[in-house]
Amino acid sequence: MTDPVIRISDMNKWFGTFHVLRDINLQVAAGEKIVICGPSGSGKSTLIRCLNRLEQHQEGVIEVEGVSLDGSVKNLESIRSNVGMVFQQFNLFPHMSVLENCTLAPIWVRQKTKQQAEALARQFLERVRIPDQADKYPGQLSGGQQQRVAIARALCMNPDIMLFDEPTSALDPEMIKEVLDVMVELAEDGMTMLCVTHEMGFARQVADRVIFMDEGEIVEENAPEAFFSNPQNERTKMFLSQVLSH
């Protein structure tokens, strides 16, 4: 394995007195796709939110591309601009058009001209298959379209790593596929991805590793084939029997 782009060692986090993440150790190689699953409240979202410090960990070390997340603002801004994130609730900026959503950060963080940023944005909107919605506002789009804009917005920063926090959980069933298709394509292009999701089909198709979390711990991690066909831990078996039964 080459140098990992993400290295988490002995990381612990508490919300007040509640111990959300316990002794997390995880390394992710460049280009690796990781799916994190587990019951709600198991700390999986909190884990990936620690990777761009939307949540702060209290113990242990998190390094992203060799830069430590230690509260230094300079480190933080450099990491954040290289790590894209897609949220469950899209979090598009409702007062800006789709194009403006996509060009805001390239202009203000990457110092691109408006024209360069717009060309870039149109290119990524094409990739997520909504080039003709560029001048609309988020409120005029369907959920699936909004989430694809959110993916394009993150990609406009040319990130090395993409974090997905339950990207399809707020979508109507018929829109899930259009978002997953975009994510599969992104995976095929070699993006490093960490994805919290309940879409087990997606995990089977793209993941290099599946990580199962429960009560703040990484309980089991394995290649998808082995993970689904031969789970080791009782808690994993229990969870899989629940999500795969329908």
Place this chain on the structure above:
Amino acid sequence: MQVLVLAAVLGAMAWLVGNVQSNLERQNINSGFGFLSERAGFGINQTLIAYTEDDSFGRVLAVGLLNTLLVSALGIFFATLLGFSLGVARLSRNWLISKIAMVYIEIFRNVPLLLQIMFWYFGVLRNLPSPRQAVSIGDAIFMSNRGFVVLWLEASAGAFWYGLAALGLVIGGIWLRRRAANAQITTGQATRVWRPLLGLAVALFGGAALMAGVPFALDVPHLKGFNFRGGLTVIPEFVALLLALSLYTAAFIAEIVRAGINSVSKGQREASAALGLPESVALRLVVIPQALRVIIPPLTSQYLNLTKNSSLAVAIAYPDIVSVLAGTTLSQVGQALEIIFITMMIYLSLSLLTSWAMNRYNQRMAFVGNNT
């Protein structure tokens, strides 16, 4: 039944009008608006337009209205500036900054405005030393119990050309900016505007200097007898009223701004942070534009309140519209009905105008499409 009620109301109104007319006749009080062209015969200590005792009551109305507009417009400007800063400070993660903002807000919004006006006027400004011992800042501003005297420029006739040059500069600046914005969209070149703008300024004002020389003279305040001569005098009544209105209203605006910013969902800040946007940029371009939707309607009523509250000027005899029209003029002419009517109409028009402008601004801020 309805017809009966209508008849009763009309009857009561007819009786009232008749009663007022006969009473006015008995007391020898004129009716109508003829008094507006009569000689006023009293002085006013702050006039934005030329005014002497020989001018008419109509002129008095204009002077008072302008004084009201001046204190209200400046009050709105300063209250907004201070209010937004305090509102943002109130939400600061810095404990000290947030607590200072909180203490300010709680003090200024919980003491009656009338008391605050009196405090600044009688408590502070009237207790400044006499002009002879005036507190001076760099010999340009003198603060005494007669008000503030400020170093000023005296303009003579040739200043017209300078005004023209300034106008040209504003128009040229707008044109340059628009051209630069178009250039960025079409060629991607971010052109800097300030260099040609500077050139334009030199050319325009150079031209004005050629035409008219230097038609300005420094008007330096100096003591003569018991008071200052020269300079621009700002009366203490104005300073006290402006201070009290701005500081009081800013406390309310701060709370409105705080509520507005809090109304923007946490996800918006997180998405900005995840994109690597610095916090100041996120606040300015993502959070505040969305907060404005929530802020503007209550902000409008604060603007209206400030304008209406400026009528408390009466307490310290600042010559606003209520003071000079519904006060002095009324006591001289005695036509209460007409004068109070005019004054009410003026405030009503000002308020409606403000509301209209703010509503238009708010419409521009509205989101497009469905938003939860």
